[in-house]
Amino acid sequence: MEKKKTEKLRPGQVQAKPGRENEMQPRPDHAPKQYEGGRLAGKVALITGGDSGIGGAVARLFAKEGARVVIVYLNEDEDAVSVKNDIVAADGTCRLIRSDISKEASCREAVEETVEAFGGIDILVNNAGTQWEQSSIEEITTEQLLQTFYTNFFSCFWMTKYAVGYMKKGAAIVNTASVTAYRGSPSLMDYAATKGAIVGFTRSLAGNLVKKGIRVNAVAPGPVWTPLIVSSFDKEKVATFGSDVPMGRAGEPAEIAPCYLFLAGDDAGFMTGQVLHPNGGTVING
DSSP, X not given: OOOOOOOOOSOOOOOOXXXXXXXXXXXXXXXXXXXXXXXXXXXXXXXXXXXXXHHHHHHHHHHHTTOXXXXXXXXXXHHHHHHHHHXXXXXXXXXXXXXXXXXXXXXXXXXXXXXXXXXXXXXXEEOOOOOOOOSSGGGOOHHHHHHHHIIIIIHHHHHHHHHGGGOOTTOEEEEEOOTHHHHOOTTOHHHHHHHHHHHHHHHHHHHHHGGGTOEEEEEOOOSBOSHHHHTTSOHHXXXXXXXTSTTSSOBOHHHHHHHHHHHHSGGGTTOXXXXXXXXXXXXXXX
C-alpha cells in the first residue's frame, strides 16, 4: 500500500533546545483577540429551548455579545417574552418562534424563518429537551420513549439538517448533552439515552463538517436549576436537587451559558467534536 504523504503546513526547521520563538517560521500567534461590538458581533444565533433555563441564559449572553438571537420555544410564552424583553432593553435583537420542534416540519420552518429574517445562520444551539422520571424500564411506555427522542435528539438532528446548508465557514453548532450520557441515570433511562446519542452525533457531525470549516461541539451540564427540574421531580427531590455533586449544589443557568459562548465564538477556533462539562465537580472522563 502506498504511504500517504503528510501535507507540509510550514517550512521544515530545527533548533537547539530550548528553542527560540523569535526564530520560528512562522511565529506562533499568541496575541489576545479583540472583539469590537462583542465576541459574537454580527452573528445570527438560533437557539432551541431559549425561553428559560440554560437556553434563556445563553440567549441573553449571546445578545450581550452582539448576536442577533432567534429563540424557538414550545408554549412558554411568558418566559419567552421575558427573555426577549431583557435582550431588547439592552439594545439587542431577538425574534421568537413558537413551535413544536419534536416535528420535522417545524424544525425546517424555524430554520427558514430565521434565514428569511436575518439572511443566514452563524450559530445553532440545539438545547430543547424533556424528561420523565420512571423507577423501572417497565414503566417507560413506547409513547414516552418516542416523545423523549423526538424532543431531545430528533429535533437536534432535524434542526442541524436544515440549518447546515445556510451555514458558512466559521459557523458553529453547540448541542446540549448531559452528565447522564456518561454516568447514566437509573430513573431517567430514556433521557440519558438521548443525551448519549447527542454525544455520538456531535462527534460524528464534527468529523463530517470539519472540511467545510463548521465546528460542532457540545456542553454536558450536571444538575442545573431550571424549570425542567421542578416539572420533573417531587418536592423532596427538588429540595435537595444538586446536593450530591462535589460542590454540593445545583448550578445556575448563568454559570453554564459561558461554555456555549466559548464554543460558539472564535476563541474556540481549534475545538470541534468536543464536550465541555460544567457539572459541579463530577469527573466522568469523557
